[in-house]
Amino acid sequence: MEPFAKDRVALITGGARGIGYASARNLSREGVRVAIVDINGDRVKESAHKLTEETGTPAIGIQADISLESDVAGMVAEANAAFGKIDIFLNSAAILADNLFLDSTPAEWDRMFKICLTGPMLCLRAILPGMVERNYGRVVCMASDSARLGQARLSYYAAAKGGVIALVKSVAQEVGRSGITLNVVSPGATNTELRQEREASMLKQMGPEKYDRRVKTVLKMYPAGRIGEPEDAAAMITFLLSDQASWVTGQVISVNGGFVMV
Numbered sequence: 001m002e003p004f005a006k007d008r009v010a011l012i013t014g015g016a017r018g019i020g021y022a023s024a025r026n027l028s029r030e031g032v033r034v035a036i037v038d039i040n041g042d043r044v045k046e047s048a049h050k051l052t053e054e055t056g057t058p059a060i061g062i063q064a065d066i067s068l069e070s071d072v073a074g075m076v077a078e079a080n081a082a083f084g085k086i087d088i089f090l091n092s093a094a095i096l097a098d099n100l101f102l103d104s105t106p107a108e109w110d111r112m113f114k115i116c117l118t119g120p121m122l123c124l125r126a127i128l129p130g131m132v133e134r135n136y137g138r139v140v141c142m143a144s145d146s147a148r149l150g151q152a153r154l155s156y157y158a159a160a161k162g163g164v165i166a167l168v169k170s171v172a173q174e175v176g177r178s179g180i181t182l183n184v185v186s187p188g189a190t191n192t193e194l195r196q197e198r199e200a201s202m203l204k205q206m207g208p209e210k211y212d213r214r215v216k217t218v219l220k221m222y223p224a225g226r227i228g229e230p231e232d233a234a235a236m237i238t239f240l241l242s243d244q245a246s247w248v249t250g251q252v253i254s255v256n257g258g259f260v261m262v
C-alpha cells in the first residue's frame with residue numbers, strides 16, 4: 001500500500017513554521033495537497049509558497065486564529081473551496097507560557113485554554129463531519145510530555161495539553177467506525193522557534209553561566225544525547241496521518257529521544 005492514496009488533502013494548523021511546517025513538507029512531498037493555517041498571515045503565505053515551489057504539489061496558506069469559531073469556519077470553507085475536502089488534520093498551533101503557577105493569572109489560563117484546548121475542539125467540530133460523511137479521516141493533535149509528566153513553570157500549558165489527550169481519546173472512540181483515527185503526538189524538547197524563543201528569555205533571566213549549566217542538565221535527561229529537530233516529530237506524525245496507520249487510534253506517542261518512557 002502506498003502511504004497516501006492519490007488526491008489526499010490535509011489541513012495543518014500552526015503550519016507556518018516548526019513541527020507543523022516540517023509535517024506539511026513531508027505530506028506535500030508525498031503528493032498530499034496541504035492547506036496550512038496560522039495566525040501569522042504573512043508567514044503562512046510565505047510558507048505555503050515555499051512548499052509549492054519545493055515539492056511541486058499545490059499548497060495554500062490561510063490566516064486564522066483557531067481560538068475563534070468564525071475563523072475556524074472560514075479556514076475550513078477556504079480549504080474546501082480550494083481542494084474540495086479535508087482527509088487529514090493536524091493541530092500543531094499552540095502557545096507556551098513559562099511561569100510559576102502562583103505567579104500566573106486566571107486571564108492567562110483563559111488565553112492558554114482558548115488556544116491550546118478550545119482551538120483543537122473547534123477545529124475537530126468543523127472538520128470531522130466531512131470525514132464522517134466520506135468515511136475516512138486521519139487526525140493528529142500535538143500535546144507535550146509536560147502533560148504526561150507534569151512540569152514546573154508550565155502548569156497551564158501542561159493542563160491544556162492534558163485536556164487535548166483526553167479529548168482525542170474520547171472522540172477516537174466515537175468515530176472509529178467511520179474510518180477515522182485520532183492520535184496524539186507528544187514531543188520532548190524540540191528545536192523550533194517556539195523553543196528558541198523560550199531559551200532566549202531563559203538566557204536573559206539566568207545569565208550565561210547558569211544557563212550553560214541548564215543546557216547541560218537538559219541534555220543529560222535525553223538518552224539520545226540531543227534534543228529533537230522538527231523532522232523527528234514530523235516523521236511520526238506523517239506515519240500516523242498516512243493510509244497505512246489505519247489500526248492506530250486513541251494513542252499518545254512520545255517522540256522524545258527517551259526523555260520519558262511511558
Ligand SMILES: NC(=O)c1ccc[n+]([C@@H]2O[C@H](COP(=O)([O-])OP(=O)(O)OC[C@H]3O[C@@H](n4cnc5c(N)ncnc54)[C@H](O)[C@@H]3O)[C@@H](O)[C@H]2O)c1
Nearest residue numbers: 014018019038039065066092093094142144189190192194
Ligand atoms: N518545540 C517543542 O519543544 C515542543 C515540545 C512539546 C510540544 N510541542 C507542541 O508541538 C506543536 C508545535 O510546536 P512548535 O515548536 O512547532 O511551535 P511553533 O511556535 O514553532 O509553531 C506553532 C505555530 O502556531 C501558530 N499559532 C499560535 N497560536 C495560533 C492560533 N491561535 N491560531 C493559529 N495559529 C497559531 C504560531 O504562529 C506558530 O507559527 C505545539 O502544539 C507545541 O505545543 C512542542
